[in-house]
Amino acid sequence: MPPQSATSSTVPANGDVNPYGIAFVPAGVPSFSTLKPGDVVVSNFNAQSNLQGTGTTIVKLVPNGNPVTFFEGSHLGLTTALGVLRSGFVLVGNVPTKDGKNVIAPGSLLVINPQGRLIKELKDPNLLDGPWDLAVIDMGQTAKVFVSDVLSGKVARLDLAIGANGVEVLPTSTVIASGYMHRTDPAALVVGPTGLAYDPLHDVLYVASTGDNAVFAVFGAAGASHDGGVGRMIYHDNTHLHGPLALALAPNGHLVTANGDAVNPDPQQPSEIVEFTPEGQFIAQLSVDAASGSAFGLAFGLDSKRHLQFAAVDDNTNTATVWTLRTDNP
Secondary structure, eight states, X not given: OOOXXXXXXXXXXXOOEEEEEEEEOOTTOOTTOSSOTTOEEEEEEEOTTOOTTOOOEEEEOOTTSOOEEEEEOSOOOEEEEEEEOTTSOEEEEEOOBSSSSSBOSSOEEEEEOTTSOEEEEEOOTTTXXXXXXXXXXXXXXXXEEEEEETTTTEEEEXXXXXXXXXXXXXXXXXXXXXXXOOEEETTTEEESEEEEEEETTTTEEEEEETTTTEXXXXXXXXXXXXXXXXXXXXXXXXXXXXXXXXXXXXXXXOEEEEEOSSSSOOTTSTTEEEEEOTTSOEEEEEESOSSTTOEEEEEEEEOTTOOEEEEEEETTTTEEEEEEOOXXXX
């Protein structure tokens, strides 16, 4: 029996398209939060014009229906760097463009309160240079947020103190990895380090580097005080990797990445989500769409009844699908 699934539109009332980031709302968010545990949110990178780097919204999915706008602002180009903290605050990266082609560096990381209002914009050209994706270690009153910087080929760790009124970046924040291939691209806009997945059991941060067409492991990421370079390459598979973008750690310990097809494309394997082990063994793949370049954000999480789910966007059809996974075979 296949997993149950629901496919929903990601297009809000203002017409934003090109969904990038997708995230589950964790258990423990405050009762006064607009978002509830198990909700799934999506960030949009393009405006209705479909110009890249002009979208301004985060939406909450409505199963098999039209989404509800959680946040709409003036900061353009909301990226895959999307996360919801247990405190109810939402973090999202923005990499804006003037005309859909030329990036306005360096972008920023927005802090949005539980009611969907922007309360802070984190800017630092060293730590946040095109925040393209993120992964979070959420400890409640503090958090460590790993951010991939697509414009400089770096990965930074932001150490945050979290209070009732927002977040504060601590001085221990630092760049922990660098040297990943990065460049502008006529179709994909920018290519560089993207997906991040953190393994708390082994203190390893996995990095999907699109331009290198490979996945790297950065060891000791939570406490690193210096730049350790690219880390160790753990997966380089030209048969199944086609420009890996978002990355997630599955409950079974495997890694899952979305192929964006901007690098090493294969028309016979479009928009594939690939599962592999941290030791570099290919396991399986699933096509999101028959068109190339449709896969981007993906995430694992729990619904309101604590059922395990997997979510992925299709930025060709401007939809997201959420699968409820069988617990006997996640």
